Amino acid sequence: MTAIGQGRGTLIVVVGPSGAGKDSVMGFAARHFAYRPDILFVRRVITRPSDAGSEVHESVSTAEFEDMSRSGAFAVSWQAHGLSYGIPFEIAGKVATGMTAIVNGSRAALPAIREVFGTIAVALVTADPAVLAKRLAERGRESEEDVLRRLTRQTADIVAGPDVTVIDNSGRLEVAGQRFVALVERHCAALHHPA
Numbered sequence: 771m772t773a774i775g776q777g778r779g780t781l782i783v784v785v786g787p788s789g790a791g792k793d794s795v796m797g798f799a800a801r802h803f804a805y806r807p808d809i810l811f812v813r814r815v816i817t818r819p820s821d822a823g824s825e826v827h828e829s830v831s832t833a834e835f836e837d838m839s840r841s842g843a844f845a846v847s848w849q850a851h852g853l854s855y856g857i858p859f860e861i862a863g864k865v866a867t868g869m870t871a872i873v874n875g876s877r878a879a880l881p882a883i884r885e886v887f888g889t890i891a892v893a894l895v896t897a898d899p900a901v902l903a904k905r906l907a908e909r910g911r912e913s914e915e916d917v918l919r920r921l922t923r924q925t926a927d928i929v930a931g932p933d934v935t936v937i938d939n940s941g942r943l944e945v946a947g948q949r950f951v952a953l954v955e956r957h958c959a960a961l962h963h964p965a
Contacts, residue, residue: 779865780957781887783875784950786895789905791939791946792874795895798947799872799954809954810864812873815844815856846886848879855879862887870958891957892933893950897940 784792796811803809813827815838820829830838835854839847844856857873865871865887875883875892884890897905935953939946 778868780870780889780891780960781861781865781883782870782872782891782893782954782957783880783883784872784893784895785875785877785880786939787897787902789902790895790897791905791943792895794943795893795937795939795946795950796872796874798943799950802947802951803954808869808958810861810869810871812857812861812871814874815858817854846879846882848876848882850876850878857883870954872954890933891953892935893953894934894936895939895946895950896936897938901940 784796786792800811815828815830815835817830817832817835818827820827832854835847835856838844838856839854843859845859845862847854847856849855855876861871861873880890880892935949937946937949937953
């Protein structure tokens, strides 16, 4: 498959374990870049009700998602935790025309995202295991047994590579948020002043 999004822009994919605070870090950056028309925060399509969590997304049924997938509505789609996720097809065009697009992704979907978009940047948001466990327990969405199983599975699933920036969000949100803002600004600067 040819990379449809390869062009002048950048896709920044935010990944990390549940409880690491990906949505919080992205929300911090979205407020920081609120007046930047060249930076787009992607709204994913998910087979999950809109009130089930903090991520703003387009909620669809499983049947609607399948119809959208068949009609070519997604640049990339994947399944995780019993849900389907899709990145709208038009995002590839926006990246190709020079925009910086930021999307909440999945570590398992990174190979497919790289295949479609070409060169990407990955922000791996992490936190200490004790912090993750506390945040997951506070959500109240899973039993203690489910939380432990999720954390055990995630510790073995590490992302590494030259396009990966690790952002520790164990402490104050402002610290991790500023690190992510700096990452976005570096990529925007590189687009306007290529080496």
